[in-house]
Amino acid sequence: MSIARAEVAHLAQLSRLALGDEELDHLAGQLDQIISAVARVQEVAADQIPPTTHAVPMINVFRDDVEQPCLEPGQALAQAPAVEQQRFRVPRILAED
Amino acid sequence: MDRELTRLTAAQLSAAMAEGEVSAVEVADAHLARIAAVEDRLHAFLHVAADRARAVARRVDDRRWDVFTTTDMPTTCGSRILDGWQPPYDATVTRRLRQAGVVVLGKSNMDEFAMGSSTENSAFGPSRNPWDLRRVPGGSSGGSAAAVAGFEAPLGIGTDTGGSIRQPAAVCGLVGVKPTYGGSSRYGLVAFASSLDMPGPPARTVLDAALLHEAISGHDPCDSTSVDAPVPPVVAAARQADVSGLRIGVVPELSGEGYQPGVLARFSEAVELLESLGAKVVEVPCPHFGYALPAYYLIAPSECSSNLARFDGMRYGLRVGDDGTRSAEEVMSLTREAGFGPEVKRRIMLGTYALSSGYYDAYYGQAQQVRTLISRDFEAAFEQVDVLVSPTTPTTAFPIGERADDPMAMYLADLCTIPSNLAGNAALSVPCGLAPEDGLPVGLQIMAPVLADDRVYRVAAAVEAALDSRRGGPLLDSAHGLDTGEA
Numbered sequence: 057m058s059i060a061r062a063e064v065a066h067l068a069q070l071s072r073l074a075l076g077d078e079e080l081d082h083l084a085g086q087l088d089q090i091i092s093a094v095a096r097v098q099e100v101a102a103d104q105i106p107p108t109t110h111a112v113p114m115i116n117v118f119r120d121d122v123e124q125p126c127l128e129p130g131q132a133l134a135q136a137p138a139v140e141q142q143r144f145r146v147p148r149i150l151a152e153d
Numbered sequence: 154m155d156r157e158l159t160r161l162t163a164a165q166l167s168a169a170m171a172e173g174e175v176s177a178v179e180v181a182d183a184h185l186a187r188i189a190a191v192e193d194r195l196h197a198f199l200h201v202a203a204d205r206a207r208a209v210a211r212r213v214d215d216r217r218w219d220v221f222t223t224t225d226m227p228t229t230c231g232s233r234i235l236d237g238w239q240p241p242y243d244a245t246v247t248r249r250l251r252q253a254g255v256v257v258l259g260k261s262n263m264d265e266f267a268m269g270s271s272t273e274n275s276a277f278g279p280s281r282n283p284w285d286l287r288r289v290p291g292g293s294s295g296g297s298a299a300a301v302a303g304f305e306a307p308l309g310i311g312t313d314t315g316g317s318i319r320q321p322a323a324v325c326g327l328v329g330v331k332p333t334y335g336g337s338s339r340y341g342l343v344a345f346a347s348s349l350d351m352p353g354p355p356a357r358t359v360l361d362a363a364l365l366h367e368a369i370s371g372h373d374p375c376d377s378t379s380v381d382a383p384v385p386p387v388v389a390a391a392r393q394a395d396v397s398g399l400r401i402g403v404v405p406e407l408s409g410e411g412y413q414p415g416v417l418a419r420f421s422e423a424v425e426l427l428e429s430l431g432a433k434v435v436e437v438p439c440p441h442f443g444y445a446l447p448a449y450y451l452i453a454p455s456e457c458s459s460n461l462a463r464f465d466g467m468r469y470g471l472r473v474g475d476d477g478t479r480s481a482e483e484v485m486s487l488t489r490e491a492g493f494g495p496e497v498k499r500r501i502m503l504g505t506y507a508l509s510s511g512y513y514d515a516y517y518g519q520a521q522q523v524r525t526l527i528s529r530d531f532e533a534a535f536e537q538v539d540v541l542v543s544p545t546t547p548t549t550a551f552p553i554g555e556r557a558d559d560p561m562a563m564y565l566a567d568l569c570t571i572p573s574n575l576a577g578n579a580a581l582s583v584p585c586g587l588a589p590e591d592g593l594p595v596g597l598q599i600m601a602p603v604l605a606d607d608r609v610y611r612v613a614a615a616v617e618a619a620l621d622s623r624r625g626g627p628l629l630d631s632a633h634g635l636d637t638g639e640a
Contacts, residue, residue: 064502071458071505072465073498074486086560087502093561094447097519100526107521108528110348110378111334111577112603117377131241137472146467147481 058091059084158183159304163361166307170213181210181256188258188305191635197280197290197300201259202226213254226257230343231265231275234464234471234492244341245373246310246352253368258306262296265494266461267312267345269293270320270566273557274496281553282325284593284632288550291321291566298325298355303635308365309355314346315449316545316570319582322355323545323596326584326628328362328613329355331570333603334577335380337366338373346456347378349449349574357629359583359614363391366606382604385579390607394614397431401612402538406442407569407598413548415588419595420544423585423616427542430615437537439530444523445572450564451507451520452575458504461497464489499560528576535602540612543569545582545596569598579606583613584628585620594628 064084068075075083129142138145158180161169169175185203192198205226229235243251250257264274272280272295282290283303290299294311298321301309311318313331322329330353337352344350352369356362370384403424408417428434466472466488467481474487493501507516534541547568556562573580582596597616601608621627 059506067502067505067509069486070509071498071501072462072482072486072489073493073501074483074490075498076490079498083499083502086499087506089561090450090499090503091506094450094516094520096447097444097451097523098515100441100444101519101522105522105525107518108524108575109521111528111575112378112380114335114378119374127241134241135238135469137466137470138475144468147475147477147479147484149481151480 058095059088159187159307161307162358163307163356164358164364167364177210177213177254177256178207181206181258184258184306191303191305194286194635195281195283195299195303195305196278197261197296197303197305198259199229199231199262199275199277199296200226202257206256206258209256213256226260228260228343229277230267231263231272231277232492232494232497233276234489236276236471238470240341242341245338245375246369247341249369250310255308255368261294261300261309264293264295265497266343266457267293267314267317267350268457268496268500270316270563271551271553271556272296273553274494276494279553281634282550283634284326284550285634288552288593289324291324291546291550293317293321294355295321298322298327298329301325301355301357302327302629302632307357308361310352310365310369311355312342312345312350312352313570313574314349314351315453315574316567318353318355319545319570319580319596319598320566323582323584323598324550324594325355326594326632327355327357328359328581328583328617329353329596330362330366330581330606330609331573331579332366332370333380333385333579333606334574335378336384336579336604336606337370338376338379340373340375344460346453347460348456349453351574357627359394359610359617360388360391362581363387363610380604385604385606387607387610390610391614393611394618396427396612396615399432399540399612400538401427401432401434402437402534402541403434404439404442404534404541404543405436406439407543411547411565411568412544413588413590415590416544416546416548416595419586419588420597423597424542426616426619427612430619432612435538437534437541439527439534439541439572441523441526441530442572445527445575446564446568448520448523448527449567449571449575450503451516452524454500454504455507455517456504457497458501458508461493461501464492466492496560524575527572531572531576531578531600531602539601540608541600542612543598543600545569545598549588549591549593549595573600576603578603579609581609581613583616585616586628587631
């Protein structure tokens, strides 16, 4: 096994996925198989090879800072799961103690 | 008459409308009637906007093209997490299509967030292949391919991150194009893997693909990765259809074991055909292409895990478990668990792993080095030849369900298409016949350097013209999967 079940559970937490036990078991096996397969990159990768992040490299792409129309509050909030006082209402972000 | 209209190419329809022989409303109605007749069997669409399509068609007939408002169709990406979501703005591609007077018939089906090769990962059920309804139409843009191959629409739009336009085009008997990265804008395209995603056309002919390619392409200040260069002359190249004197390289790494014999047979014939049309064919090794698939399945999931972090149930889309007792983090985890399907979860987990501290250098970092090696293979190859060719897919369309729970088997469908996503160069798939063992379409992939998109059209148009003339008509005339039960 290249990846342990406990590690998969930790990844689920990092990924904000509330996976069930059965799903976790199933995924652990599949991830193990996929990771073993993709690890083949290590056969040819080497330190002196520069990494490619984008196929057509471009740096510092800016456009002019021009004032233009943007969404009205009503449009921005139209698809929100919950709205209060013309704002996105979200669940509590701090613990209660 | 309706059926005849749906059999016309986009170029023919456009000419007929310009001549006043047919109206945009008649064209829209013909396609809506075709959709009504076959959609229950094909399931190519997630949303059909019949009334809106007719309204837009009326405006096209009145030459009032400038009155379009923002989109009023749901954008779901085939995912429960965006079920019913209506975007507040148009993608640049959508805006350009509307400016060109293109009538949008609806939104087509796809693998959830464009992750898959069959549309089986759509939360709304798979689309079917018009050649054989028991088989997949490819993916992720399989709904677009099914709609175009099934004559529900003359043109489609897809996105290609690892082959998601070319692979469905190949297995549905269509032309499919991934333009040079940055050639058309990603603004308003829901991101899967930002350094790889590119919108492009599936179409029934090379010329139709070129016309759509030209309509959606060009620099867009809203996309910082959009290339500020003239659009390559793809329409002229599609009309040129001449390969005499062109140097064509066959990639030996993209053939052999694991490839269906009928796919290889049609591919070899296509290469011989190109030679007979005056091209000079040589073999050009690309030694690192064998590592493209593993590099892709580190890079794409890494970018996916980052991009899909935005689906947190806070500002739009699904929210689950917000009962007043749970924290934002718990609600996010419950929402994402309920909203994403298995393949999306797999890739988010894989990407999170590849990017996590301690593994970053060994996986994501090394995959990016392999990406450099693949670009170097292309650069060396294009010093010797003008274009490279390979089969588009190792096999023809596979039966629905065959690979659904075997991710590695599913990933192999993109074996030949991935190198061009990693290197960003232009690539196209054009039909090159039917595999003798199953009678299903085979695609020839043509790859050209960055911003030399016109070359892939030139070669594809020559192949299309020669094969159509040899066959006495378009390949799609042999697709009979939808014939049963149709008047």
